[in-house]
Amino acid sequence: MDSLTDSQIQQYRDEGFLVLPGLFSREEVAAMITHYMALRAEGPKPGDSGGTKDHAEDPNHQYPRMINMHDWDEPSSAWASRDDLLVATTCLLDDAPVLRQTMLYFKPPGGRGQGLHQDEQYICQDPLLGLWIALERADEQVGQMVVVPGSHRHGLLPVEPADTSISFSGGQTTMPDGAVTVGIDLDPGDALFFDGRIIHGSYPNRTSDRWRRSFICHYVGAHAESFEPIQGQHMSHLPS
Template sequence: MRNSSEERKIFEEQGFYVGRGLFSADEVAAMREHFMDLRAEGPKPGDMGGDKKKGENDPLNKYARMINMHNWDEKSKSWQADERFTKLASKLVGDNVLLCQTMLYFKPPGARGQGLHQDNQYIRKEPIIAAWLALDDCDAANGQMIMVPGSHKHGILPVKPADLSKSFTSGESVIPEGLKEVGVDMKAGDVLFFGGFIIHGSYPNTTTDRFRRTFIVHYYAEHTRELPVDEKTMMSKLAAVVA
């Protein structure tokens, strides 16, 4: 096992850190079952899904992304506070962490991914840190996470429209020249930690039979500050910027 200064060095250098095997097979199986049951109950507050016009042809209409489940689901409320997330997140960010949001991506076979972005293009507080728990094994075929190492050293970057045939969200980040995308293979139970400035996202799930489910918690560092308003770097202003 690495000590905390090695973990932090890796996080600061590449912009992310993968904690391997932090959750057991039984724990992730219980989470998968719980969230599939919740999804089967019907719509939940804040669902973000597919293209309604496409009906059953867009799998995200049936498996919309859930957000802020901790507000109405006791298990999510308890899982987001798990010390395997909070202790490592605190070490990596160098401060105590406070809950920002919870999310659950189902990413069923055939689903689109999410255009590459910086979380700070959505959440205008810095620093923040995400803990992304793989509930299934993830690889290129089922739409693993894509990271752009080193992009976190470029500050907040401009946004542009995403390719909606590949992304269920409408914006993506401009990627600084010379930086390369890397896919992160993960096993169910691994946790990917990443900060608000690193460019990341995912491509479609091209399999016919494998979900790529993930439970994601974003935390604020206690010393977090507001990022200044700057329309060209804000996803919420994208329509205005491109209009």
Template sequence: MEQVEADLSLAHDDGVPDDDPLKKYPRFVHPHRRTDTEAGAIALELMLDSRILDVVQALIGPPLGAQSMFYFKPPGARGQALHQDNTFLRADPETCLAAWIAIDDVDSANGGLQVVPGSHRTDLLCPEPADLSESFSNAQVAVPEGMSKVQTKMTAGDVLFFHGSVVHGSRPNTTADRFRRALIFHYVPEDSVEIASFYNPLIRPDHRETVLPEALGGGPCGDYAEMEP
């Protein structure tokens, strides 16, 4: 584990306390950019796998790969407060699309995703402070009026596709012996006109890189660079 972390150098959890389970098992962000490592080569291969891209294209048209992430979420780890992915990617004029792949069986006990159906029709919401005893991210958005959270239950290998405005998050992993590992990809439409700089360069299905103009705001998923009032 230590060698993999050193090779990838992609974890974004520097502020995690030493006794936090996420210190030992940090997130990997953009592993697809490190094809000189085995994990990076696999991430890029899966990001552009036709089984995923065919669904993505059906939903948003010809896509560009914007982000890869691997979450370990070991027993005892905090969850991630409710958020919307396009707060970070800032894709325009449409939004981003997530492909959330379960590596383990996931449910409420080990911190499976909670989603708010219908929230894809909402604008991006202003974040407010999150409960850091429950969430590793420091901000959250409220459930839109008239809507409610739904707890997902997934089997290893299942893929959940959802719009970048969908409000979603997860509770802590309260189990003693079950991980909740997930591989997550984000895509944007090929005709997008801008994206947050953190996501450049993007990847075309033929493995070529492309760069979009820089959008204002955004940043690594899971980190709010600036709290909005």
């Protein structure tokens, strides 16, 4: 891939997200699942997050989300720095991308989702871009990614406590009036690019036999600005 098309870039600007089907091959994502399951089986890693402790039955506690694997795992660093990803993120950020974060969300059968939020309510840099790669089929039953199209244009919104019976994170965005959520079905290897201000998240994996593993990267532009959050607009402002 040399570039995204103008209409792909425009869709990202207008809607706040863009899907690129089949960015990774089926063989690549199968190898990634094998790789990350082996890493997970090694035991705890720095920054693991199984979510709020009030739902001990949540299988995310047995398979906590890994973070910043690119700091200590060479394949993660290589996957997050692939040329095609950097071409796409350069077009969408209109700047040179700098890898800010990687995550591996295992979301086993029965696992809670993540309350709907804006990524800049966690990472105070703008512009920020999320990239979500489906390692296996992600549809409504397994708690696919859900977005509120166009919501990046609201700017940052207040945060509030999430319903931790369905969210492994304790906070969520206060929904603006008229917000409509859309679930994004993805097949293995499909990529979802999303703006750091779009409202997004996921609901629980309601199946008893399907996982919803995903490789997630966040990039900032080389000229991104750091900002101080306004009180009540950052997840750390919620009572713990």
